[in-house]
Amino acid sequence: MRTMKAQVVEAPNKMVYKDIPVPQITDDEVLIKVKYCGICGSDWSIYTGKYAAEKLPLITGHEFWGVIDEVGKNTVGLKVGDRVAADLCLTCGNCYFCRRGDGLLCQTFTQLGIHTHGGFAEYVNVPAKNCYLLPDEIDDYAATMVEPLTTAIQASRRMDNELGASVVVLGAGLGVLHASVAKLRGATPVILVDGNAERLAIAKKMGAADYFINIGETPDAVAEVMRLTGGIGADYVIEAVGFSKTYEQAFNMLRRGGKLEAFGICAPDDMAALSPFEFVLGEKKVSGSCAGIGNDWGVAINLLQYKRLDPSPMYSLVVPLSELEDALNEIQTNKSLMKVLVSPEVTERKTF
Helix, strand or coil: CCEEEEEEEEECCEEEEEEEECCCCCCCEEEEEEEEEECCHHHHHHHCCCCCHHHCCECCCCEEEEEEEEECCCCCCCCCCCEEEECCEECCCCCHHHHCCCHHHCCCCEEECCCECCCCECEEEEEHHHEEECCCCCCCCHHHHHHHHHHHHHHHHHHCCCCCCCEEEECCCCHHHHHHHHHHCCCCCEEEEECCHHHHHHHHHHCCCCEEEECCCCCCHHHHHHHHCCCCCEEEEEECCCCHHHHHHHHHHEEEEEEEEECCCCCCCCCCCCCHHHHHHCCCEEEECCCCCCCHHHHHHHHHHCCCCCCHHHEEEEEEHHHHHHHHHHHHHCCCCCEEEEECCCCCCEEC
16 A cells, blocks of 8 residues: 655644655545645634644645646546636536536535645645646746636636726735736735835736725825715725624725625634625625635636736745645744745745
């Protein structure tokens, strides 16, 4: 039996780097040799037991890509040696929601690296139908950004901003991608709000927005958004932070008839105070989005292949798989870190 190195969250705040068997694939799966996997905030939540604790022990990591090492006999269009990224969303295809085309609401919805084993290992097994070929134009680091970009694409679809509409994004983590996608869709102006000067500087380097509000220098972000929109408010606001206070700010930044796109994940018991009066007389709207799925992956790959978006300024650090736990903790104390990548094949950390 072949074995591999993997980082296994065995219990809250207990991660063990150890040898485990290489996954056995079914006829409908492929085995991927992981090249890189990005760290997401959800990885920290699972590590600390705040999310999916009932799924432990678990190999986390869903922002991965790799090279196909083995294919099941029912696989079509894929072969050993192909570079692929994998849609992490696993749906039944038969429930009420799946039949409506709403796979993200599937009644048995699970995700690779969140509910089932993921990419913080040397190998991961994935349904062949979830794999997307990565063209050579997408380099090894950019390939780890396919999954994060799909989340921004799905949120943009849900928001459906009109050409020339004003868009505010709260949060300069994944919010940088939300702002970038809004610009690609023709939003004007795009306003990015955050309290971290270094992250805002990265966003500026990427040209992710037209205006950048640092709440450390401009505490009343709502008033500043009103000023920048001529006192009307924004057509659309994306909350990409995950705090009740910022949800309240986002709602107050909207113009009458505007739409709030909810993306940041709060704790299950968090509540935000949103005025029913404004919902009714202001005709404000709210929709939610939690992940990318399906053709979002094809779109993300196209955008990266043709350099419509360059995520390279977001890269902060590459670490060996053996240092994953240290990296998770480091991200919590060093808020200037934006995107940290993990690789089973890297032996020394690299800073960008």
